[in-house]
Amino acid sequence: IIEAKLTPRRDKGRNLLGFVALPEQSPPVVARVLEKSPAAELGIPSGATLRKVNDAAVDSWPEVYDALKAAGEEPVTLTYTLHGTEKTAELGTLTKKVFDPDEFAIILPAVSLGKEDIAPLRRLVHLTNPIDALARGVEDTRQWLFRTYKSLLRIIQRRVGTEGTVGPVGIGQAAVTIAKRDGMEFVHFMSMLSAMIAVFNFLPLPVLDGGHAVLVIVEKLIRRPIPMKVQYGIQIAGWVLILGLFLALTFRDIMRIVSQP
Known part of the structure; x- marks a missing residue:
């Protein structure tokens, strides 16, 4: 159960109240495994929590992305836990068909952390030439x-x-x-x-x-x-x-x- 305090605001004669559901970034828990993927063939189940990519410890999905990208053409071994049991799965070398870093992007939405607000980073590009x-x-x-x-x-x-x-x-x-x-x-x-x-x-x-x-x-x-x-x-x-x-x-x-x- 998640409890949150929401404050409505009035805009152009309308009372607005809403929230945005965001995917959980940490810990990196597997929600679903694609059929016929290397993870599925190795038996990595839904609900597994990723702990390591090769020797690099991971605590969030951005860290998993960085570790997989850093692996390059080297074989990849995943360490994960499920129901308190730690297991490993050797994925081997990930081709671009399996994992293409250019197909992924990490977006930080506007969130509120107490008194400090964090907004998406925007850069104004002004080219005179x-x-x-x-x-x-x-x-x-x-x-x-x-x-x-x-x-x-x-x-x-x-x-x-x-x-x-x-x-x-x-x-x-x-x-x-x-x-x-x-x-x-x-x-x-x-x-x-x-x-x-x-x-x-x-x-x-x-x-x-x-x-x-x-x-x-x-x-x-x-x-x-x-x-x-x-x-x-x-x-x-x-x-x-x-x-x-x-x-x-x-x-x-x-x-x-x-x-x-």
Whole structure:
């Protein structure tokens, strides 16, 4: 049982009261083990508490991350306890498919520690040199493209769920919220959205540019044009798929808004 004192505040005629549930960082207790993962094959169960990564003692998930990253190409041995019994599991060398440090990030949310408040660290970047600003924009766009492709890949691999996906209504709602909060943050959001649309447009689906590119490649391989009836059928199938996805996401957005208290 967790007891906490919450103080409501009034904002624009509304009384606001809420809390944010955060994942526990310490101790590093295994909540779930992925099927067919090295941990599952070695029998590491849910509820196990990690104690060491090789010879490095770990007391939190950030420390586990740092230890696994430091291991590099060296074999990894985990020491964990379960019901008071200490056990070890030799994972061997972790490939990037199993553990890629670039796929993880540690976020410190705003929390209150008595009289001292800790807020997320934000850095204001102000570039006066146009070349530096252009280079920064190119790098930010590259990162957004990479993250979008990674997210799509994880959804296809069923490594993450689709609960967080939104459609036009959800995107519009987020845009309005961000615009009210900060103008520059809204500009950044729109640039991020443009990068995501570019990724979606290059997917190998009919109707999209990526689908047209696939048809051109197929014609080059078979050395003859694809029959018009086949192309029409492919285009119709593509429109049905995209419109179906559009309607499904829009319906989910509306139901999410309606169900909000």
